[in-house]
Amino acid sequence: MMRIGFRLALAYRSNIVMTCVTLVAQVFLLRMIWTSVYGARPAAAGLTLDALLAYLTLANLQSFATHTVVSRTIHERIRSGTVFFDLARPPGYLRQMAAFQVGNTFGGLLLLAPVVPVVLLVGSITAPVNGPGYVVTLVLGYVIAVQLALLISLIGFWTMEIGAISLLYRLVSQFFAGTMVPLAFFPGFLGVLAGALPFQYLGYVPAAIYVGHITDVAGPIMVELAWIAGLWGLLALTWSRAHRRVVIQGG
Amino acid sequence: MAELARSLRLYVLLQRASARSAMQYRLNSVIGVLSGAVWQGAGFAFIWVVMHTFPSLAGWGLAEIAFLYGLRLTAHALAMIPMMSVHDIQWVVRNGEFDRFLLRPLNPLVQLMGNRVGLGQVGDLLVGVTLLAVAGGNVPVDWDAWLVAYCVVAVAGGALIEAAFFLGLSSLSLRMVDTTALRVFVDDVFSRFGSYPMKVFGGVTEWLLTFVLPVAFVAYVPSSVVLGKLDASWALAAPLLGVVLIAVAYLVWRRQLDHYQSAGH
Numbered sequence: 259m260m261r262i263g264f265r266l267a268l269a270y271r272s273n274i275v276m277t278c279v280t281l282v283a284q285v286f287l288l289r290m291i292w293t294s295v296y297g298a299r300p301a302a303a304g305l306t307l308d309a310l311l312a313y314l315t316l317a318n319l320q321s322f323a324t325h326t327v328v329s330r331t332i333h334e335r336i337r338s339g340t341v342f343f344d345l346a347r348p349p350g351y352l353r354q355m356a357a358f359q360v361g362n363t364f365g366g367l368l369l370l371a372p373v374v375p376v377v378l379l380v381g382s383i384t385a386p387v388n389g390p391g392y393v394v395t396l397v398l399g400y401v402i403a404v405q406l407a408l409l410i411s412l413i414g415f416w417t418m419e420i421g422a423i424s425l426l427y428r429l430v431s432q433f434f435a436g437t438m439v440p441l442a443f444f445p446g447f448l449g450v451l452a453g454a455l456p457f458q459y460l461g462y463v464p465a466a467i468y469v470g471h472i473t474d475v476a477g478p479i480m481v482e483l484a485w486i487a488g489l490w491g492l493l494a495l496t497w498s499r500a501h502r503r504v505v506i507q508g509g
Numbered sequence: 510m511a512e513l514a515r516s517l518r519l520y521v522l523l524q525r526a527s528a529r530s531a532m533q534y535r536l537n538s539v540i541g542v543l544s545g546a547v548w549q550g551a552g553f554a555f556i557w558v559v560m561h562t563f564p565s566l567a568g569w570g571l572a573e574i575a576f577l578y579g580l581r582l583t584a585h586a587l588a589m590i591p592m593m594s595v596h597d598i599q600w601v602v603r604n605g606e607f608d609r610f611l612l613r614p615l616n617p618l619v620q621l622m623g624n625r626v627g628l629g630q631v632g633d634l635l636v637g638v639t640l641l642a643v644a645g646g647n648v649p650v651d652w653d654a655w656l657v658a659y660c661v662v663a664v665a666g667g668a669l670i671e672a673a674f675f676l677g678l679s680s681l682s683l684r685m686v687d688t689t690a691l692r693v694f695v696d697d698v699f700s701r702f703g704s705y706p707m708k709v710f711g712g713v714t715e716w717l718l719t720f721v722l723p724v725a726f727v728a729y730v731p732s733s734v735v736l737g738k739l740d741a742s743w744a745l746a747a748p749l750l751g752v753v754l755i756a757v758a759y760l761v762w763r764r765q766l767d768h769y770q771s772a773g774h
Contacts, residue, residue, distance in 0.1 A: 275690075276690050276693060276694070279694060280697060283697065283698065283701055284701070286714075287701055287702060287705075290709050290710050290711070290714070291559070291566065291705065291709055292559075294566060294567050294708075294709045295559060295560075295562075295563035295565075295566055296563075302562055302563070303562065422540040422543075422544055425544050425547075425548075426544070426547060429547060429548065429551045432551075433551055433554060433555075438555045439555060439558045439559055443558060443559070443561070443562050444558060445558065445561045445562075448558070
């Protein structure tokens with residue numbers, strides 16, 4: 259399954275090239291806008307402009323690298339009825355799909371690698387303040403991202419149609435991950451909401467640890483582990499109900 | 510002239526038929542409109558959050574940026590509602606469906622435009638017009654009938670500029686040159702950079718976005734004129750450019766059409 263996901267990522271090369279162009283344009287736009295609003299200010303919300311630009315570059319790279327396709331794949335397979343073959347295989351369904359996503363991410367990373375220097379040049383990067391903390395929180399954040407994607411796709415077993423839900427999910431998760439604006443800038447209620455949601459671990463938390471905006475690493479790691487455990491339970495529960503409702507279309 | 514009126518009437522008929530077929534999947538249609546609106550709403554939420562901390566972006570306040578954003582979005586929606594189905598041209602040519610368009614007694618471009626209805630763009634239009642109306646009330650401008658009329662002309666001009674690029678690039682598909690990726694890229698540049706004051710980008714980028722890909726003329730130049738940031742002599746530059754570009758794009762389309770060879774079915 260991992261290998262399938264990996265190959266699939268490589269098969270749609272032109273797609274990835276377009277994505278990379280978009281990524282570079284996005285990072286450039288953010289850099290220009292933030293440089294412009296900072297003007298002569300040395301720092302805002304505890305972030306210097308240099309740290310902020312490094313943060314934005316990283317957060318956008320992360321968001322592209324950890325982008326999940328598993329929902330779309332599951333959706334297509336439910337619609338065409340080919341989900342039957344996935345269910346017929348001996349390994350558990352969720353495990354297969356998770357493996358597929360991980361392989362796909364590796365494939366994506368391989369294609370993203372040559373673009374990274376360009377992105378860093380267009381954006382900006384500083385030396386990591388806390389490298390190991392960054393890697394650990396990012397990997398755990400990725401696990402949460404895959405779990406959430408799986409959870410969203412399981413809805414398809416009830417509704418048969420998740421196109422709109424997954425689009426909405428992508429928008430909401432990207433916004434609350436702080437890919438374009440660090441959570442530190444979110445005003446009032448929006449900030450509280452973003453702090454309570456798990457999406458911050460997909461972008462804000464690792465990148466903020468990297469640039470030294472968040473110094474406490476143990477706290478976020480504990481919360482991430484708790485989210486992972488909680489989502490694990492929720493996934494198992496949802497799946498045990500979902501697989502009893504499987505409808506094989508055209509079967 | 511009579512020919513044009515006839516084409517327009519038939520276009521409306523075709524679009525109505527496409528809309529009817531889209532409404533067969535009512536929920537999907539509603540979701541299509543909504544997701545367009547949510548997408549654009551999220552784009553504006555970014556600006557709103559940033560400007561909560563920083564009151565000015567290159568000398569523009571929140572209301573002014575909102576006005577610029579609304580103008581760009583409305584122009585974009587008006588360009589893409591008819592152009593959306595031209596996006597399919599690659600497939601229409603490959604399936605040989607385009608051959609049928611050539612046999613019918615109506616301009617093939619009009620048939621192509623009427624092929625599908627752009628529902629996501631209706632969502633864009635809703636958000637764009639709402640932003641324009643709300644921001645228009647909050648910017649320090651003395652509105653009179655002339656200025657409102659100018660806004661309408663400016664939106665039309667901006668729509669023509671975007672539509673011209675889209676049509677020109679799409680027409681290359683008639684000769685089997687796939688420009689889908691390029692089209693997506695150009696559209697992306699218009700959307701991404703068009704909603705901000707060009708001064709933000711500065712230097713080479715500002716120049717490129719003004720004179721190479723005239724993103725600046727879609728909304729930045731007209732809104733600067735309306736908001737009194739740019740001399741009124743620039744007012745008609747954008748609509749005029751729109752008319753010139755769409756005429757050129759149509760000529761390109763005609764030329765490519767002359768070279769059309771069927772996919773062979």
